[in-house]
Amino acid sequence: MKTLLTFILSLGILAANAQLNISGVVTEKSGEPLLGVNVYLKGTYDGATTDIDGKFSFETSETDSLVLIASFIGFREAVLPIESKGQDLNIVLKEEVSVLNAVVITAGSFNASDENKREVMKPLDIVTTAGATADIPGALNTLPGTQTVGETGRLFVRGGDGRETKTFIDGMLVHSEYGPSAPNTPSRSRFSPFMFKGMSFSTGGYSAEYGQALSSALILQSKDVTENNRADISLMSVGADVSATRAFSNGSLAGKIQYTNLEPYFQLAPQNLKWDKAPAGLDGNFAYRLKTSKTGLLKFYTNLSSSRMELFEADIANPEVDHAVNVSNDYGHFNASYRELINEKWGIRGGFSLTHSKDFASLAENSRDQKLNGGHVKVVADYQHSDRIAILLGGEMFQRNLDQILTDASGSFVQDFDERISASFAETEAFVSSALAFKAGLRFEHNNLNDQKTVTPRFSTAYKTGTNSQISLAYGQFYQAPQNQVILTDQEARSEMAQHYIANYQWIKDGLSFRIEAYEKQYDDLTRYSNVYDPSTFLFDGHGYARGLDLFWRDNKTFKSMDYWVSYSFIQTKRNHRDFPGSYTPSFASSHNFSFVMKKFIDDIKSQIGVTYSFASGRPYNDLNSEEYLGGKTPAYHDLSFNVSYLYSSQVIIHAMVNNVLGINNIFGYEFADQPNEAGIYASRAITPPAPRFIFLGVFITLSKNKGINQLPNL
Amino acid sequence: MKKNLILLLGILCATFVFANGQFEKAMGKNIPAMFSAETPEAMQAVINNLNRIGEAEGDRWEPYYYVAFGYLRMSDMVETADDKDKYLDLAMKAVDKGADIKPNDSELEAMRGYVQMIKLAVDPATRGMTYSGLAFASFQKAIALDPNNPRAHFLMGRMQYGTAQFMGSGTDEACGSLFKALVMFDKVGEPENPFAPTWGKNSTQQAIKQLCEKGDGE
Numbered sequence: 001m002k003t004l005l006t007f008i009l010s011l012g013i014l015a016a017n018a019q020l021n022i023s024g025v026v027t028e029k030s031g032e033p034l035l036g037v038n039v040y041l042k043g044t045y046d047g048a049t050t051d052i053d054g055k056f057s058f059e060t061s062e063t064d065s066l067v068l069i070a071s072f073i074g075f076r077e078a079v080l081p082i083e084s085k086g087q088d089l090n091i092v093l094k095e096e097v098s099v100l101n102a103v104v105i106t107a108g109s110f111n112a113s114d115e116n117k118r119e120v121m122k123p124l125d126i127v128t129t130a131g132a133t134a135d136i137p138g139a140l141n142t143l144p145g146t147q148t149v150g151e152t153g154r155l156f157v158r159g160g161d162g163r164e165t166k167t168f169i170d171g172m173l174v175h176s177e178y179g180p181s182a183p184n185t186p187s188r189s190r191f192s193p194f195m196f197k198g199m200s201f202s203t204g205g206y207s208a209e210y211g212q213a214l215s216s217a218l219i220l221q222s223k224d225v226t227e228n229n230r231a232d233i234s235l236m237s238v239g240a241d242v243s244a245t246r247a248f249s250n251g252s253l254a255g256k257i258q259y260t261n262l263e264p265y266f267q268l269a270p271q272n273l274k275w276d277k278a279p280a281g282l283d284g285n286f287a288y289r290l291k292t293s294k295t296g297l298l299k300f301y302t303n304l305s306s307s308r309m310e311l312f313e314a315d316i317a318n319p320e321v322d323h324a325v326n327v328s329n330d331y332g333h334f335n336a337s338y339r340e341l342i343n344e345k346w347g348i349r350g351g352f353s354l355t356h357s358k359d360f361a362s363l364a365e366n367s368r369d370q371k372l373n374g375g376h377v378k379v380v381a382d383y384q385h386s387d388r389i390a391i392l393l394g395g396e397m398f399q400r401n402l403d404q405i406l407t408d409a410s411g412s413f414v415q416d417f418d419e420r421i422s423a424s425f426a427e428t429e430a431f432v433s434s435a436l437a438f439k440a441g442l443r444f445e446h447n448n449l450n451d452q453k454t455v456t457p458r459f460s461t462a463y464k465t466g467t468n469s470q471i472s473l474a475y476g477q478f479y480q481a482p483q484n485q486v487i488l489t490d491q492e493a494r495s496e497m498a499q500h501y502i503a504n505y506q507w508i509k510d511g512l513s514f515r516i517e518a519y520e521k522q523y524d525d526l527t528r529y530s531n532v533y534d535p536s537t538f539l540f541d542g543h544g545y546a547r548g549l550d551l552f553w554r555d556n557k558t559f560k561s562m563d564y565w566v567s568y569s570f571i572q573t574k575r576n577h578r579d580f581p582g583s584y585t586p587s588f589a590s591s592h593n594f595s596f597v598m599k600k601f602i603d604d605i606k607s608q609i610g611v612t613y614s615f616a617s618g619r620p621y622n623d624l625n626s627e628e629y630l631g632g633k634t635p636a637y638h639d640l641s642f643n644v645s646y647l648y649s650s651q652v653i654i655h656a657m658v659n660n661v662l663g664i665n666n667i668f669g670y671e672f673a674d675q676p677n678e679a680g681i682y683a684s685r686a687i688t689p690p691a692p693r694f695i696f697l698g699v700f701i702t703l704s705k706n707k708g709i710n711q712l713p714n715l
Numbered sequence: 716m717k718k719n720l721i722l723l724l725g726i727l728c729a730t731f732v733f734a735n736g737q738f739e740k741a742m743g744k745n746i747p748a749m750f751s752a753e754t755p756e757a758m759q760a761v762i763n764n765l766n767r768i769g770e771a772e773g774d775r776w777e778p779y780y781y782v783a784f785g786y787l788r789m790s791d792m793v794e795t796a797d798d799k800d801k802y803l804d805l806a807m808k809a810v811d812k813g814a815d816i817k818p819n820d821s822e823l824e825a826m827r828g829y830v831q832m833i834k835l836a837v838d839p840a841t842r843g844m845t846y847s848g849l850a851f852a853s854f855q856k857a858i859a860l861d862p863n864n865p866r867a868h869f870l871m872g873r874m875q876y877g878t879a880q881f882m883g884s885g886t887d888e889a890c891g892s893l894f895k896a897l898v899m900f901d902k903v904g905e906p907e908n909p910f911a912p913t914w915g916k917n918s919t920q921q922a923i924k925q926l927c928e929k930g931d932g933e
Contacts, residue, residue, distance in 0.1 A: 047764075049764075052756075227848050227852035228851065510795065556840075606882075606883050649882065
């Protein structure tokens with residue numbers, strides 16, 4: 001006992017007497033001194049902060065096994081044991097690659113998130129873009145790389161057809177992502193933009209995690225757990241909706257029911273189409289979020305909708321004869337995803353989605369009845385080896401079952417297919433420094449119908465050329481199963497292939513962004529046929545190319561409370577596919593596309609106003625009365641749209657918008673009669689928007705204890 | 716032997732008091748230093764001290780509370796949005812560290828809301844929705860955890876004021892919260908924990924003078 005006491009006492013005396021001085025300098029690898037570094041003895045109060053010359057010095061009375069730590073934001077912590085002498089230490093800190101300083105690979109992709117300052121778009125930008133009618137594809141169509149194809153409303157990317165863009169929600173594929181529409185009228189995405197907290201719109205060269213899309217991947221991240229209870233009511237010129245969100249301690253539940261009916265609007269605003277039953281539909285959305293742990297999150301999402309429309313379409317050859325058109329759709333999508341960090345290095349995420357879509361469309365006695373069942377399962381593991389190396393490994397399976405009944409005067413024709421695509425992928429991202437990054441991936445796919453096994457590489461790299469600028473390059477190979485009708489006719493039809501080469505330069509500084517991107521895209525193994533219902537005419541040797549230049553400029557700094565962006569795309573594209581007699585520019589491609597989008601908040605009238613002007617040069621169409629295949633050219637497309645959101649009170653917003661204010665009669669192409677008339681001429685009719693203008697009015701009311709919440713971000 | 720035992724106990728107690736004294740002394744020096752630091756460099760030094768104290772103690776939330784406050788003040792000393800975000804993210808990390816040590820603490824939740832409120836202010840146009848929801852939820856939680864926390868009411872009042880100003884609506888609710896905060900500041904007696912936050916009375920009085928005691932003309 002006595003010895004112990006003496007020992008304790010002597011320790012105390014020792015501690016009090018032996019004052020050790022620890023001093024030195026902390027620098028970067030380059031020798032540059034670091035200011036503000038916390039240098040201290042582990043587990044003690046003793047330490048100092050480096051001065052402007054990187055110097056530090058402090059006294060300590062500790063003696064036992066001293067461990068010195070030097071820690072500074074943006075650098076890896078240095079840990080070094082100190083012997084009895086601790087003077088003139090020279091500590092070199094190695095830069096840590098982090099989200100804040102690392103170069104980001106931007107070739108081919110537009111990212112939108114609330115968090116990252118260096119991204120050129122925000123989710124909110126999508127909803128407030130005039131002319132987009134709060135439709136995600138509508139807003140993305142104001143970005144470079146897209147092409148205005150007004151009669152479909154879909155995303156056509158860099159010479160690719162609409163079906164070459166695939167949509168993923170929380171990593172899971174969505175089948176049939178567009179709602180139904182009358183022939184040659186634009187359809188809308190089924191998913192409301194305010195469901196999402198972030199999105200990445202890739203116009204090419206995307207990650208090995210995504211497949212079955214030749215041109216583009218639209219990757220949407222749904223919102224996480226909501227913190228506030230609220231209820232919303234919207235009264236619109238096209239219908240009404242009610243929604244409610246309930247937040248609880250570790251999760252939230254949200255639901256929305258919407259009824260739309262365009263009948264009253266069509267009564268007021270004359271339409272080119274002869275409606276019998278204007279589009280009407282019921283739509284329900286439900287989302288459940290649960291925090292399973294500090295880092296774990298489980299998400300469920302369901303969308304159910306049903307819509308009907310009936311109209312009459314004049315016969316092209318005999319305009320006095322009307323044909324009845326019926327369109328109906330019943331749709332259900334369920335999506336579940338889960339993510340969790342297992343430890344500091346390993347993370348796992350996965351999920352599954354189910355889609356059911358029943359589509360019916362008829363014109364006179366011809367009808368098409370389609371039933372689609374789709375499923376997708378995916379598991380992804382990511383391994384963070386260090387701040388410089390990360391690896392992604394995953395596997396997934398897509399199941400798609402399509403039944404089709406085609407009916408005409410002669411009878412019915414039944415076709416179906418049952419496609420299963422299994423895929424696995426691996427990708428690694430490596431940072432040589434915070435200024436230079438590489439990404440390399442491989443994707444393996446097997447398609448059960450044509451028994452094709454494909455291995456496709458993806459590469460990308462980015463290099464910071466300055467504080468605000470960087471260059472980025474990407475290459476990738478992509479396979480996609482051919483269009484549905486081709487598979488229905490010939491189940492063994494080969495998959496189509498595309499290769500992308502992309503070079504990108506980006507400069508971003510304090511609210512100003514500039515991007516320029518050049519690309520070359522090659523298509524191979526495209527399906528060719530003379531009759532899409534006759535498999536004996538099928539050849540899988542079609543090919544094509546698209547090359548062009550995309551420019552983007554955005555400025556939300558120069559003018560007070562005003563934000564604008566300008567985008568321009570130039571494209572040259574040709575392909576030999578389908579029933580083309582050679583290589584031609586397809587009818588959805590226009591050489592020049594231009595958009596100007598402006599938004600301004602005016603304090604005096606508590607309103608945000610938005611203006612969008614879009615231009616697209618003429619598109620080819622096939623004039624049956626001309627010798628030349630696809631030899632016709634439509635006039636150029638112009639659209640000027642406005643919107644206004646007025647904050648009536650903190651929780652009531654009034655929104656109005658007018659599309660195509662000038663009432664320009666845009667022509668998207670021409671339709672021709674099946675048979676020539678007596679004079680040997682095919683009668684024709686222009687494809688135009690169903691009405692020169694579209695006007696929308698809505699009142700959006702939020703009920704919440706929290707007065708700061710309203711529907712402004714939803715508009 | 717008995718004597719020895721008493722001696723041992725005495726030494727142990729002395730060591731304990733000494734350790735406690737060290738914490739008190741260090742906090743007593745660094746809390747006012749955090750409030751008075753005027754440059755990012757000075758602030759970084761104070762934050763480093765507080766981080767060392769927090770790490771050495773391991774079970775005290777107070778150092779991290781002041782680290783968070785320090786970074787919050789530091790975000791106001793820098794110009795660019797990127798820099799502001801960097802310090803606000805560090806502030807949030809410090810709040811999380813404190814909350815790991817003491818979960819469901821009213822002061823830490825109020826600080827969390829404060830950081831979210833300033834994060835909103837960096838880019839109100841795009842962050843308005845998410846961060847106003849987050850900040851309100853944090854202040855509500857802070858008030859629920861301790862209805863007598865004057866800082867929670869003061870910050871709630873500021874948030875309500877900012878929102879009302881943006882919406883062009885009345886500020887009655889905001890002023891109500893500020894007055895409530897003032898009443899609570901006056902009620903607060905000698906704190907049980909000498910390192911628990913005490914700031915905010917002056918700011919509340921100032922806010923009331925500026926925002927709530929003007930004529931209706933403003």
